[in-house]
Amino acid sequence: MKFLQEIASFFTFSEPNVQVVFWGSLILCSISGLVGTFTLLRKRSLIGDVISHSVLPGIALAFIIGQKKDLVFLIIGATITGWISTYLVDYITKHSKIKNDTAIALILSVFFGIGILLLTNIQHTDNASQSGLDQFIFGRASAMNSSDIWLFSVVGVIITALIIVFFRGFSLLSFDENFSESIGFPNEILKLLLSITTVITVAMGVQAVGVVLMSALLITPAAAARFWTNSIIRLAILAVIFSGVSGVLGSAISYTYNGMPTGPWIVVTVTIVALASAFAGSKSGLLRKYLQQKRNNTKILRENTIKLFYGLNTSDSHTKRFSFHRIWEESKMQKATLRKGLKLLGRNGLVDFSNGLYETTDEGTKEARAIVRKHRLWELYIARYMHLQPDHVHDDAEGIEHVITPEIERELEKELDFPKLDPHNSEIPY
16 A cells, blocks of 8 residues: 555655656657667567667766766767667678677677776776766666756657658568668668667667666567557557556656666566557457457357258258267267357257257258358369369368358359359259
8 A cells, every 4th residue: 555655656746856757757768669669670679689788888988088977978979889889780790601699699798898897997986977877777767857858858859750750661661671672762761760769769768777678668668569559650659658658657666665776667567568468469469369269269160060960951851850969970070079069059040959859940051051152162163273183172171161251252153153063073052
C-alpha cells in the first residue's frame, strides 16, 4: 500500500524535480521507441548495442576536453563516437572477411573498454565536475534539469519531423532496399539520416537508461508493438506509447526506492509490456495463435466428420441412419476423436441422434456435399495441371479442402469446365 502511495506521489509532482524526471523520461523514451521502429524493421537490432556502448568514450572525451559536465557537449561527443562505431562496423563488414556479428562484437567491446578506461582515469583526477559521470552506465533520470528537458524537446521535435518527412522513404528502405533504389529513392542519404537519428537518440537516452541498457529501450517497444499490428504507422505509434509509458513508470518505481538506478527499472517495465504483448497481442500473440489454431482444428474435425456421412449415404442406399460403430468403420479416426466430432455436429445442427443412430440434417447433407465437392475438384485440378497420378492426389486434397474459399471453388469450377467426375471417376456433387 505504501508503495502505491509513493508511486501516486510521483505523478502528483509533489517534489520540484519530479516533473523534470517525468517529462525527461517521457520524451527520451518516446523518441527511442519511434527511432527503434526502423532499427527493428531493418533487422539491425544489434547496432543499438554498438551505439549505446560506443557513446561512453565520447562522453568521457567530451568531459576531458571541456573539463565540465555540459550536457550539450557530452551529447556531441557521444554522437561522434557513436557514428564512428556504426561506420566502422559497416566498413569492416564490407571490406574484410569478418562477418557482421563479429564486427559488432569487436567494435562494441573495444569502444566500451576504452570508455571504461577513460572514466576510470577521470575519477582519479581532482576535477569536482566529474561527479556523476559514472551514472551514464546505468542511467539516472533524477540527474536531469529543466535545461536538459528543453534540449531533449528541441532535438525530439527535429527527429520526429525528420521521420515524418522521410517516412515513406524510411519505410521502403526498411522493407525492400532494392525496390526503394529502383524507384529513385536516395538510399545512401536515407541510411545516413537514419544512422544519425539513431546515434543522437541513443546519445540522449543514456541520460535516463544508461549505455548498458539503451539498446533494450531502442528495440523492445517496437518488438512489443509488432505483436499488435502489421501497419508500420500503427507500429511506430504503439512503439512510442509503449516506450513512453514504460519510461514514466520505470522512473516512478525508481523514484520510490532511493539509490535504485532508473535504467534497469525502465527496461524491466518495457520488458513486461513486451511479454504481455507476446501473450495477448491481437496480430501474432500466443493467445491469438492458440485460439486460431483451436478454431482451425475444430473446423477440420467438423468437416472431416460430416464428410463421412457422404460416403456412407453413397455406399448404402437402404438407410440414412448409422450407428457409431458403422461410422467409425468408415473413418480413420480414433473413437474419442470421432465422438467429439459427432457431438460437435450435433451442437451445430448438422446431425440428429436418436435411438443410438446418427442421421444428417438437410444442412448437414448440404455441407457434406460441399466438402466432398471441394476435395474432388482439387484432386482433378492437380491431376490435370500438375500431371500427378490419381493415386497421388488424395492426401494433398485432404489438407487443401479445408481452406478453399467459395471464390476459389468457383474459379476451380470455371477452370475445369464444371466437371462431372474426379480422377478416380467418382461423381463430383453439385
